[in-house]
Amino acid sequence: MIALGLEGSANKLGIGLISHPSPTSPPIILANLRHTYISPPGAGFLPKDTAAHHRAWVIRLIKRCLQQSSLRPSDIACIAFTKGPGMGAPLTAVAVAARTVALLWDKPLIPVNHCVGHIEMGRAITGAENPVVLYVSGGNTQVIAYSCQRYRIFGEALDIAVGNCLDRFARTLAISNDPAPGYNIEQLAKRGKRLLDLPYTVKGMDASFSGILAAVDALAGRVLAEEESKRLRDEESGELVTVEDLCFSLQETVFAMLVEITERAMAHVGSQQVLIVGGVGCNERLQEMMGLMAKERGGSVYATDERFCIDNGIMIAHAGLLAFESGVKDGLDDSTCTQRFRTDAVHIKWRD
Amino acid sequence: MTLTTAAVTTAHTLPPPFTSPTSPPLDLRVQGAESLLYKTTLLTPSLPCALKYRPPKAYRHATLDRRLTKARLLAEARVLVRCRRDGVTVPGVLGADWETGWIALEWVEGRTVREVLDGVYHVREHRDAQSAEEKEGKEGIEGIEKQLLGLMRKVGVAVGKLHSVGVCHGDLTTSNLMLRPRKKKRTTHPGHDAAEAAEAAEADIAMEALRDAQAQEPEPEQELDGDVVLIDFGLANQTVQDEDKAVDLYVLERAFGSTHPQAEHLFQEVLNAYGENYKAGQTVLRKLDQVRMRGRKKSMLG
Ligand SMILES: Nc1ncnc2c1ncn2[C@@H]1O[C@H](COP(=O)(O)OP(=O)(O)OP(=O)(O)O)[C@@H](O)[C@H]1O
Ligand SMILES: [Mg+2]
Numbered sequence: 001m002i003a004l005g006l007e008g009s010a011n012k013l014g015i016g017l018i019s020h021p022s023p024t025s026p027p028i029i030l031a032n033l034r035h036t037y038i039s040p041p042g043a044g045f046l047p048k049d050t051a052a053h054h055r056a057w058v059i060r061l062i063k064r065c066l067q068q069s070s071l072r073p074s075d076i077a078c079i080a081f082t083k084g085p086g087m088g089a090p091l092t093a094v095a096v097a098a099r100t101v102a103l104l105w106d107k108p109l110i111p112v113n114h115c116v117g118h119i120e121m122g123r124a125i126t127g128a129e130n131p132v133v134l135y136v137s138g139g140n141t142q143v144i145a146y147s148c149q150r151y152r153i154f155g156e157a158l159d160i161a162v163g164n165c166l167d168r169f170a171r172t173l174a175i176s177n178d179p180a181p182g183y184n185i186e187q188l189a190k191r192g193k194r195l196l197d198l199p200y201t202v203k204g205m206d207a208s209f210s211g212i213l214a215a216v217d218a219l220a221g222r223v224l225a226e227e228e229s230k231r232l233r234d235e236e237s238g239e240l241v242t243v244e245d246l247c248f249s250l251q252e253t254v255f256a257m258l259v260e261i262t263e264r265a266m267a268h269v270g271s272q273q274v275l276i277v278g279g280v281g282c283n284e285r286l287q288e289m290m291g292l293m294a295k296e297r298g299g300s301v302y303a304t305d306e307r308f309c310i311d312n313g314i315m316i317a318h319a320g321l322l323a324f325e326s327g328v329k330d331g332l333d334d335s336t337c338t339q340r341f342r343t344d345a346v347h348i349k350w351r352d
Numbered sequence: 353m354t355l356t357t358a359a360v361t362t363a364h365t366l367p368p369p370f371t372s373p374t375s376p377p378l379d380l381r382v383q384g385a386e387s388l389l390y391k392t393t394l395l396t397p398s399l400p401c402a403l404k405y406r407p408p409k410a411y412r413h414a415t416l417d418r419r420l421t422k423a424r425l426l427a428e429a430r431v432l433v434r435c436r437r438d439g440v441t442v443p444g445v446l447g448a449d450w451e452t453g454w455i456a457l458e459w460v461e462g463r464t465v466r467e468v469l470d471g472v473y474h475v476r477e478h479r480d481a482q483s484a485e486e487k488e489g490k491e492g493i494e495g496i497e498k499q500l501l502g503l504m505r506k507v508g509v510a511v512g513k514l515h516s517v518g519v520c521h522g523d524l525t526t527s528n529l530m531l532r533p534r535k536k537k538r539t540t541h542p543g544h545d546a547a548e549a550a551e552a553a554e555a556d557i558a559m560e561a562l563r564d565a566q567a568q569e570p571e572p573e574q575e576l577d578g579d580v581v582l583i584d585f586g587l588a589n590q591t592v593q594d595e596d597k598a599v600d601l602y603v604l605e606r607a608f609g610s611t612h613p614q615a616e617h618l619f620q621e622v623l624n625a626y627g628e629n630y631k632a633g634q635t636v637l638r639k640l641d642q643v644r645m646r647g648r649k650k651s652m653l654g
Contacts, residue, residue: 145610147610148613148614150613152609152610152611152613153606154606154607154611158599158646195413195415195416197419200416200420203522203587203603204522204523204525204587204603204607205523205525205603205607252412252416253416256411256413256416259411259412260386263385264385264386264523266385267383267384267527268385268466268525268527268607268611269611288411289412290411292409292410292411293409293410293411296410297383344610
């Protein structure tokens with residue numbers, strides 16, 4: 001069976017085609033296209049502009065997917081779309097497109113939870129069977145483990161998501177949002193050396209990032225001060241603290257927190273596998289740190305690259321098809337979107 | 353499901369004095385979240401002790417790692433002593449070194465609440481499978497659930513007591529609550545006032561531990577009938593804020609719901625007992641409502 005997936009919960013529009021040849025063989029990716037709305041340096045993406053971007057590109061991307069895979073609409077079994085969570089206007093823009101296509105081609109329409117899409121795609125690509133999942137993106141920070149047909153949230157951000165913390169710091173620094181603010185912070189961090197003291201806030205398996213953001217923003221103000229005499233200096237060496245040092249310190253601190261809460265969940269549920277999904281999961285330093293932790297526990301880390309970590313249509317197609325195959329029926333009548341849609345609200349019918 | 357034990361691949365070298373060939377044998381029991389927990393003895397061969405060692409974390413920047421290890425070990429030692437003084441049921445501190453990262457605690461017999469619940473629900477699933485015994489099984493379950501409600505009450509009372517002395521745990525999960533079986537022969541000291549109890553507590557740790565060591569293993573049925581002991585205070589802080597206390601309950605509630613979905617309906621009893629036994633509990637419970645709303649209604653985007 002083949003499914004078309006449409007994703008547009010944030011600034012990435014993703015369209016994908018996936019095939020599940022049989023229950024035992026791995027899925028085949030037939031097309032996976034993405035177009036990203038990039039806001040100017042110093043600014044975040046606004047819902048209205050992002051929705052306009054998605055509307056402008058969605059038809060083109062669907063057509064290209066069909067061309068690339070040499071498929072006709074009659075080959076497709078169902079249309080899957082992101083129901084939530086995400087930003088209202090972009091979600092709705094893509095849902096309307098999905099509904100239109102479903103009516104046009106007379107296909108069942110399957111709503112998908114964005115977070116479940118990430119998890120299922122991560123499992124399919126890496127082969128991790130029952131891992132503890134760290135889901136980290138611009139909008140979400142969750143430590144998840146599966147039990148009794150639900151992805152249960154063990155830990156999460158108590159305030160802002162870790163990706164949001166990184167993105168907002170990129171705005172403070174007014175660095176480019178192309179290809180992604182987090183990516184550019186990662187490149188700067190590679191050249192940082194000094195670890196500055198930042199708040200480290202972990203509560204059990206939960207974490208808080210807004211205090212760190214405020215602290216690093218304040219430091220940035222001093223690093224970027226106009227007058228050199230006012231700029232922040234290293235206490236020991238007397239050297240000027242750099243933007244690179246700030247990015248380095250921010251990453252080292254927030255990633256240590258993420259690895260720690262993940263490790264706590266692993267100890268608690270007795271698991272040795274960890275899977276990282278979501279946009280922040282592309283970060284190589286985070287993957288490296290997680291790998292070191294997992295190794296000490298006698299396990300290993302599973303991660304995917306940019307194609308699957310960053311929001312994409314294929315994961316929506318995949319999770320939608322899993323649901324469809326397990327008997328989830330056409331949802332045209334209530335093909336609505338919701339900005340808040342908890343990962344643990346979904347009944348995972350396709351797993352024991 | 354048990355906690356990871358045998359799967360530790362990296363061999364950790366403990367700091368002195370535990371490296372001495374004459375020191376008592378160390379038996380690695382649990383690889384916790386941040387620490388390795390050994391059962392050993394201290395001072396005398398009959399005084400069992402839980403040695404908790406926080407090895408350096410390779411993933412963490414060395415400076416940050418040292419800062420955190422020291423802060424947590426100190427927090428744990430301070431808070432445990434304080435709790436002991438104020439009558440909260442926790443293991444006593446036998447020794448610690450925050451530079452090298454170890455703390456020696458009184459050994460607590462029994463199992464974690466997490467293991468107890470897993471045990472109960474494992475039995476339950478097993479019984480459900482046997483349709484012939486269904487009726488009997490169900491009655492048995494109701495009986496167990498009644499006992500479990502008692503356990504929930506004890507958890508609520510214990511957390512309330514902790515909060516009443518101005519301490520937040522910071523990592524309340526069922527892995528960090530132990531159920532210590534009651535010993536029949538055990539003598540208690542009723543009528544102590546707080547100050548007396550404080551002094552007695554310090555002096556008593558060793559004696560109590562000795563008595564524990566001599567106590568026999570409990571029968572499984574008796575096991576739900578014990579004292580709840582709070583452990584793992586590395587993230588604890590001393591606070592007067594209702595908000596912090598509410599977050600403590602929120603963390604426990606979610607840990608409970610995600611780890612023991614079959615027992616989720618029992619959790620309310622923890623809150624009931626908390627509210628009934630801790631004077632300021634009602635205020636904290638109201639705050640908990642707010643914290644919950646924040647968690648659920650939190651925007652998924654920033
Ligand atoms: N005093 C004790 N007596 C007996 N068993 C103990 C004792 N303390 C801890 N344990 C056991 O060891 C496990 C791990 O201990 P603990 O929770 O203190 O460490 P941790 O979770 O690694 O700590 P942290 O979260 O501070 O890094 C507990 O879940 C419990 O099973
Ligand atoms: Mg613990």
